[in-house]
Amino acid sequence: MLADKIHITPPGSLYARIRDELRARIVAGVYKPHARLPSESELMSNYGVSRITVRQALGELEKEGVLFKVAGKGMFVSLPKPFQSLARLQGFAEALSEQGHEIYNHLVGIKHLPASSAVAQRLGLAEGAPVTELRRVRHLNRQPVSLDVTYVAAHLGKRLAQENLATRDIFLILENDYAIALGYADLSIDAIQADSELPELLQIADGAPVLRIERLTHTKDGSPLDFEYLYCRADNFQLRARIER
Template sequence: MRAGLVHSAQSLYAQLRDQLKAEILQGRRAPGERLPSEAELTAHYGVSRITVRQALNDLQKEGLLVKAHGKGSFVAQPAVAQDLTRLKGLAESLGGAGRSVHGRVLGFKPVKASAEAAARLGLAKGAPVMQLQTLRYLNREALSLNHSWMPLAIGERLGRIDLANRDILSVYENELGLAVHHAELSISAALATPAQARALAVAPGSAVLQVERVVHAADGAPLHYEHTVYRSDLFSYQLTTARSAA
């Protein structure tokens, strides 16, 4: 047994976990840095592969490590938070302060509205809508996978606009002249499906935030329905509330 692990009441995996955790929290391992492989850690610390795996799994659960399928374990980037007190797009909320939010369009096409999309947009099931799929990045890390639907009359006006690197709310207001008024938002915890995991470069079953949002005009008409999956190790929502007087 080597590298600072000793026989004690504390299990070997807990000692290894705490040692790696200290290296991360003290800045000796930088955000985005790749950890040695399980085999390398096994050889370096003189412990079993199971011990190493337990330690890494604990650090992943704590949000200190991110596992990329087929690539190994990396020190997690500090999570960013989006303020819920105002209706903003992702780039509006997270851009600046050394952060870059950009994206890639995965698909943009007319489809028949599913029952769920139709209900959210106030349309009949099977009505024509435009579907937009995007993958958003924070710096160079995949952050969110988004599926959006909008009435066809709105979607057809978006054809020549850069939808990869602009917030859709800004596009609606500044390019289409639509007055965005309010949105209904629901947030839930979920586990990444295999397809979501591939897009977000995480292991299948990783914890994600699942967000549904319906954006409305001032008259209440639905403009946009979206379903977004965020990496929970990189992103959170923040809300400040006040207790009113009785």
């Protein structure tokens, strides 16, 4: 039950302010995962609002996945999905470690090979030029969440092959160890069905939906540096972005 009754104006913003306050309490840990929220009647009394207003606030939080309903028992706090923001250029471990998650990379393989037409075009190389392919399965809290296939020019790839890629992000190695300033990345996102090696590596069913991201990262001066295909599970991980009008 909320500690104090809260009287909010103007009426038009009542449900949004209740929604936002409840969300803030959940994020702050006042209501833990799987905890039952105060009943509709309690919230009506505490906020001095109608049942319709309370249901609108709770309904929006349910749509966001913050709450889930149990018939006859009320609203409960969902176990939050880990997420990475698309608004910042960060490595996987860099972003998720900030949220307190356990990160581990399983290095599936490293190959030195001629650049395909697609890879050469992205990296600004001649087709057939030497590149390095790095394949890693990213684990979040001991569950696989993505297969990352990274391509870099061979002179960088040979150096990266000597690094500890199980616990370190390539972005941080490039910046901190190699003094290469990162600038920006171009992304494209689509959905595909898991086939080939993805079901086994990501522990998902054949044909399960997978989010595929193509990311081309540039240096601060605009030169293409790192081209990746990221194949992300759809059930245990989120990508988020804030888009301004």
